[in-house]
Amino acid sequence: MKKEILNPEIQKYINANLNADLHSLLLKKSLFPEVSMHEIVQQIKGKQVAQKKFPFLLQDGIIFPPQLSLEQSSSEKTAVYKSEILKGKKFVDLTSGFGIDAFYLSKNFDEITLVEQNTDLLEIVEHNWNILGKKAKFINQKLENFLSENKDKFDVIYLDPARRDQNKNKVFLLEDLSPNILEIQEQLLSISKEVIIKLSPLIDLKYLISVLKNVSKIEIIAVRNDVKEIVVSLTKNYSGEINCNCINLESEEKAFSFAINEEKNAEAEYSEPERFIYIPNNAILKAGIFNLISKKFEIKKLHPNTHLYTSEIKIDYFPGRTLEMEVIDSKQIKKKEQFNLISKNYPLKPEEIKKKYQVKDGGEHYLIFTQSKKGKIILKSV
Ligand SMILES: C[S@@+](CC[C@H](N)C(=O)[O-])C[C@H]1O[C@@H](n2cnc3c(N)ncnc32)[C@H](O)[C@@H]1O
Known part of the structure; x- marks a missing residue:
């Protein structure tokens, strides 16, 4: 560790270059004989990472380690x-x-x-x-x-x-x-x-x-x-x-807690899409509690391999996204329309769907390509 990096002149230079292009900075010669440009850039990188990852370290006197440790x-x-x-x-x-x-x-x-x-x-x-x-x-x-x-x-x-x-x-x-x-x-x-x-x-x-x-x-x-x-x-x-x-x-989502054995003993109910569709958040998906979610929230699963759920009456506090949706025919999809595309348990990836139906990313509406127990379906948010 080189404490010289904390020299006020060097710190001033570091703070003045927080938004500089680090690749071009590395090609320059250090203005300070006691530290190399590489060491200066390491501190700039550290402060940049700290802004997002650990803002409590953005104060005078803190030294940052090389990139791998960051x-x-x-x-x-x-x-x-x-x-x-x-x-x-x-x-x-x-x-x-x-x-x-x-x-x-x-x-x-x-x-x-x-x-x-x-x-x-x-x-x-x-x-x-x-x-x-x-x-x-x-x-x-x-x-x-x-x-x-x-x-x-x-x-x-x-x-x-x-x-x-x-x-x-x-x-x-x-x-x-x-x-x-x-x-x-x-x-x-x-x-x-x-x-x-x-x-x-x-x-x-x-x-x-x-x-x-x-x-x-x-x-x-x-x-x-x-x-x-x-x-x-x-x-x-x-x-x-x-x-x-x-x-x-x-x-805004609340934590969801369960005992690991609960999933083993839970059975999911199944249904074709009803008025509301639920997409569990990624922490729930990582837990793999696909049956327990159906049981605990009293919502039905669309298909054994589709981790989407449905209910006629909206439930509160679902740990994930809740969308009001309707089943549509592919002919109802207009070219150039904007959608947030989701493909779950469906043979085409979002990129392929975009190409096939010539739709664009973005906008307020969701389009989900998936499968219920009866086969392939398309859901559109209302
Ligand atoms: C993933 S980092 C830890 C990051 C830390 N939790 C944090 O929030 O900053 C793992 C660290 O463990 C150290 N390490 C790995 N194996 C070790 C060992 N056998 N003995 C001591 N340190 C070890 C590495 O040098 C590395 O700095």
């Missing part, structure tokens, strides 16, 4: 959500990274420990936390070594394993993450009441439940309908129901 960090929004129910005395984040999760998740703990193998990164985090007035023990070690030497017990252990392999490809099996949770899960539960692990939205939930022990809770966290994180909690000696929470942050 990308790997959680966002302030999801970190704040995850922090809400956590409380205790001792918290350790074994994969601190840039420390965004740790900063928020540890807010209701008295003793905070951050473990990170990357020396430069941890130095930056320690510097930033000093600026932010937040105290912690910073341990620059591989977590495996930390665990073998550690004699402490914790209330919560948090891990956000690195999701890139040596070739920088994204990986989604637990065995391919760093650390490999499968190898250390028992060791973790022997020193902490609770272990919380953040995972990729692409990970399969059935697989997770089959390979992890003492799973007590799964959170599926979306922000504006984009699933960002799967967060699994392991609780010492837990063998009860696995509770799951689907949340769509920055939306």
Whole structure:
């Protein structure tokens, strides 16, 4: 970490170039002998990312790490959500990274420990936390070594394993993450009441439940309908129901909670389209609770493989989109008309539909191409 980057003249230059084209900036020579243009651009990039992802770091004196660590960090929004129910005395984040999760998740703990193998990164985090007035023990070690030497017990252990392999490809099996949770899960539960692990939205939930022990809770966290994180909690000696929470942050939609076994025991009712059509949000779709949704909200499914639901009377608080729609004949679609096109369980993709019916994207109306139990149908919003 180069503290020279905080020199007021250099900071002034960084702030004046926040909207500059970084590629052309990189071709220029640094005006400051103590730092390279590459180092300056790293700070500009950091501030740009911080504006969207962690605005709490947009203050004087903060240093940003290289791009990969910025990308790997959680966002302030999801970190704040995850922090809400956590409380205790001792918290350790074994994969601190840039420390965004740790900063928020540890807010209701008295003793905070951050473990990170990357020396430069941890130095930056320690510097930033000093600026932010937040105290912690910073341990620059591989977590495996930390665990073998550690004699402490914790209330919560948090891990956000690195999701890139040596070739920088994204990986989604637990065995391919760093650390490999499968190898250390028992060791973790022997020193902490609770272990919380953040995972990729692409990970399969059935697989997770089959390979992890003492799973007590799964959170599926979306922000504006984009699933960002799967967060699994392991609780010492837990063998009860696995509770799951689907949340769509920055939306009006309420969280939907259920026990994993409920889906196994639920049966969906089926119907041809009625007046209202419901499209579950992506957190619900990720949970795969296609029958439970029909049962819990008393709405009918259009087809076993079509995850759209219907009812004659509008239900409130559906976790997703509710549209008033009618079934139309393809001849009723006028050329050049604008639609928000949705294709679900239908042989043509939206691009192919657009070409075939010569319609355009946008406008206020929805057009859904799908299948009910009777066959292919087209629905138009009214
Ligand atoms: C996805 S990042 C964590 C991001 C963090 N949650 C945040 O919000 O900023 C994962 C971090 O774990 C670290 N890491 C991976 N394997 C590790 C190991 N075996 N020991 C210590 N640190 C490790 C990586 O260096 C990386 O910085």
